[in-house]
Amino acid sequence: MTNSNNTMVLGFHYTLKNAKGELLDQSDADAGPLYFMTGSGQIIPGLEQKLLTMKTGDKANLKLAAADAYGERDEALVQDIPREKFPKKDVEIGQVFEIQYSENDLRLVTVTNLTLENVTLDANHPLAGEELHFDVTLEEVREATEEEISHGHAHEPNGHHH
16 A cells, blocks of 8 residues: 655665764674664755655765754753752763653753762763765665555564564
């Protein structure tokens, strides 16, 4: 059964490096391609846009500016919290916590500095402000099924896991 709104599922392999050429992430060749459904917000917008211009079997080297990836760094998202108001006493630099900013706004924050008085939290994505370099191979393009659309994500060829 096909869908009526042209929502697509793409499967691709990738290697991700920063501007210095350092490996940040890559798909697992043994596990098969990474699948996502277009328009679902499952991958960064710039990468989705570039993949949509490719055909099955195409390979590409893609350079994404920070604005097309995880956005620019926003120093307003870095805050010092007085230690006495911080719920966890044994905290370390690099730890990640979920913070409820408002009813519908749950964010991951990283501890970036500690003093006797304060815990510094950064709500920027760790790759915010970074230019990203992807080597991609588009393995599959197909229409999303009605079931995938109703679930809000792509299902892998051998079924899906919730």
